[in-house]
Amino acid sequence: MLIDDVVIVDTFAEAFAMWGARVLITAENEKWALAAARSMTGFATSVIGCKCEAGIERAVPAAETPDGRPGMAVLLFTTSEDGLAKRLVERVGQCVMTCPTTACYNALASENTVVVGGSLRYFGDGFQASKLLDSRRFWRVPVMDGEFVVEERFGVQPAVGGGNLLLLGEDVAPTLAAAEAAAAAMRTVPGVILPFPDGVVRSGSKVGSRYKSVIASTNDAYCPTLRAVATASQLPEEVGCVLEIVIDGLDLAAVEEAMRRGLAAAPRSGLRQISAGNYGGNLGQYKIALRDLLPGARREG
């Protein structure tokens, strides 16, 4: 398949079952809501090393937040429901509660909930109080700028992690430009985040390593410098740079839509191929075939 003379490789992205939550952070102004959201989503690129994957979903206008202040919606993903509860308590406690003027609310309606504010309230050392409104309990924890309001329970739901696109270009500049355009298009999809720095990752990994203690190692098949030595290089000769975009979403449809928009936005001069990472279909619960995302793509030849 071709889009604007860029080859769309007939392969699939292998995605995984995860658990996701949506957190709404509000603050006195957008600057501080963003500060807390950035802090909460820092060091959250991959569950392999960070225990969770997180990102800012969107800015939320003041008119749409429970307390009428500007907010940021953050999505956070882990591999288990219990793990998600732990990460939420850690990150809301360390990154949101600490940030001036913020409050933190659940923004995901779900039958499954985990306790967050109900754990963080103990920071109040007995001075905490709560308000129950519409069956939602909000804890008020006294802090040095007034009070930190945090919802007792947060909704969690099964989610999808690890959707991805691999962008293969001739050089860094066109590949980076393609990745930036694709990431921008993907971010317009509700319910997804791109957990890596500004949405793009260059250190794609494969499972395992020649070292016993290392569970993931460099994806040598896509490293240009290893084309001559890798046993199964996937790179054509003209490719000198590969960048990956990883997508986590609250459901499969959101991840597919993000990949679809990324595929449409990336092609440009200097980009040779768009592929996707998988493990032979042996590990992930979801296979997202690129050809299924592009029913109107031109066939090669």
Added chain:
Amino acid sequence: MSLTLTLHTEPEVPLEAEALKPERFEGMTAAQIAAVAVLYGNQEAPLGDFFRVAGEPDGELCIRGDATRVKMIGAGMTRGRIVVEGNAGMHLGAAMSGGEIFVAGNAGDWVGAEMSGGSIVVKGNAGHLLGSAARGGRVGIRGGEIIVHGNAGNEIGSGMRRGLVAVAGDSGDFTGVNMLAGTVVVLGRLGWRTGAGMKRGSIVSCHPAELLPTFSYACTYRPVSLRLVFGHLRARGLPVAQEHFAARYHRWSGDGIESNRGEVLLLAA
């Protein structure tokens, strides 16, 4: 058409009509409903002596006419909806645990006394002891919410344990007396001795008030939680002014003769 009871004979003495709740009439015919016993003064009388019955029981009960002397409407109800198109008498929704009551006019004393769930909206004024404990009781409203668009009398939220009581107008003396927890919001003025004996909970007013000497000034700040409460009340039709959302409030802690863990929030000038 929902079940409608129209008052055709105004009682000269109070009519105790605890039966006036939707669940009591489920599956009954108009004749059976008219035969339901109520207490008129100190004697039993059939409901039909006072009300004309029309419509079918479907979970909603409409009461027409001036029911000022009809007591205990919706008392103990657990589900359904009551609409009182005129006024309602004392003990409206007392001890209710679910469902909704809407009163287009005024309501008497003891509205929602010791209720544990559900909601009551009074578009006019309410009497004394809104959401309170019964005399001799220690715990008032345990859950649910009461919203009054007019004024309310003395001792509202007395012994309140949980829930929300909101008054768009003024409240009388001893608002939140002996309060244990929960929230009382008075958009108008508070009477004397607000929060006397309160242990925990919040009393909010959008006007200055003179508090008892056993209350201590803490700070003046912008409570984020109050934005949530005001947003909730506005969504229920209470006219909360926009400037009150982000305003600064004086926080007073009290009552010092108790655990000193309650708060009174008064709008800063």
